[in-house]
Amino acid sequence: MSGVSVTKDVEDAAGAADGLVVLSNVNKHFGALHVLQDIDLSIARGEVVVVIGPSGSGKSTLCRTINRLETIDSGSITLDGKPLPAEGRELARLRADVGMVFQSFNLFAHKTVLQNVMLGQLKVRKTDQATALEKAKALLDRVGVGAQADKYPAQLSGGQQQRVAIARALAMDPKVMLFDEPTSALDPEMINEVLEVMQQLAREGMTMVVVTHEMGFARSAADRVVFMADGKIVEQATPEQFFSAPKSDRAKDFLSKIL
Numbered sequence: 001m002s003g004v005s006v007t008k009d010v011e012d013a014a015g016a017a018d019g020l021v022v023l024s025n026v027n028k029h030f031g032a033l034h035v036l037q038d039i040d041l042s043i044a045r046g047e048v049v050v051v052i053g054p055s056g057s058g059k060s061t062l063c064r065t066i067n068r069l070e071t072i073d074s075g076s077i078t079l080d081g082k083p084l085p086a087e088g089r090e091l092a093r094l095r096a097d098v099g100m101v102f103q104s105f106n107l108f109a110h111k112t113v114l115q116n117v118m119l120g121q122l123k124v125r126k127t128d129q130a131t132a133l134e135k136a137k138a139l140l141d142r143v144g145v146g147a148q149a150d151k152y153p154a155q156l157s158g159g160q161q162q163r164v165a166i167a168r169a170l171a172m173d174p175k176v177m178l179f180d181e182p183t184s185a186l187d188p189e190m191i192n193e194v195l196e197v198m199q200q201l202a203r204e205g206m207t208m209v210v211v212t213h214e215m216g217f218a219r220s221a222a223d224r225v226v227f228m229a230d231g232k233i234v235e236q237a238t239p240e241q242f243f244s245a246p247k248s249d250r251a252k253d254f255l256s257k258i259l
C-alpha cells in the first residue's frame with residue numbers, strides 16, 4: 001500500500017511542477033480596492049478551470065493578469081515555468097501564447113473574417129502568407145464559420161463573431177486559452193454554438209481558464225471549479241463536489257441565486 005501512496009505523492013509533485021500557469025501569492029489593488037488577495041492557483045497542462053463568482057469578485061482582473069493586461073503588485077505568475085515578461089517583444093510573444101476571448105468579440109471591424117484570423121500569424125508569428133491562409137481557413141471550418149471567411153465582422157451574428165474570435169486566438173497556437181464570459185453578450189440561441197466549440201477544445205486537451213455563468217458548461221467541461229468572492233479564491237473543487245456540496249456560505253449563497 002505504501003508503494004501506491006509514494007507513487008501518488010510523486011505524481012502530485014510532478015503535477016505541481018508541471019503547472020502551465022502558476023500564480024503564487026498574487027496581490028493587486030485598484031487604489032484602495034484590494035481586488036486580488038493572495039491568489040494561489042496552479043493550472044496543469046490540459047486542465048480546464050472554470051472560474052465563477054459574483055460580479056466584482058475579481059474574475060476578469062484575474063484573467064487579465066495572466067496575459068499582463070494588468071500588472072500585479074506582489075507575488076508571481078509564471079507561464080510554462082517562466083515569469084511573465086514586463087514589456088517589449090517578450091511580452092508580445094507571451095500574449096500570443098495566451099489566447100484570450102472576451103465578452104465583446106473585439107474583432108477588427110475593417111478586416112474580413114479571414115484577415116482577422118491571419119493577422120496575428122503574419123505580424124506576431126511571422127508565418128508566411130500561404131501557411132497563414134491555409135491555417136485560417138482550416139480554423140474557420142473547425143469553428144463552423146468557413147462560409148463567412150470573406151465577410152466583415154458586422155455581417156455576422158454574435159455567435160459567429162465569437163467563434164471567429166476563438167479561431168483568431170487559436171491561430172497563434174496558444175499554450176492556454178482564457179475565456180472571460182464569452183457568451184454573456186450573446187442572444188440565448190447563440191450561446192450553445194459557442195459553448196460547443198469550447199467543449200470540443202476542452203476534449204482536445206487545450207488548457208483553458210473559463211469565466212462563465214454557464215453552469216451546464218462548468219459541470220460538463222470543467223476539471224475544476226474555482227469560486228471567487230471579494231478578490232479571494234474562497235473554494236475550489238471538482239464540479240461534482242462543488243455543485244452538490246459547496247462548503248462555504250458564500251458559495252452556497254451564490255449557487256442558491258443562480259441555480
Ligand code: ADP
Nearest residue numbers: 030033035053054055056057058059060061062
Ligand atoms: P468580475 O470580473 O468578477 O466581475 P472584475 O475583475 O472586473 O470583477 O472587477 C473587480 C473589482 O475591481 C470591481 O469592484 C471593479 O469595479 C474593480 N475594477 C476593475 N477594473 C478596474 C480598474 N481598471 N480600475 C479600478 N477598479 C477596477
Ligand code: MG
Nearest residue numbers: 059060061181
Ligand atoms: Mg468580469
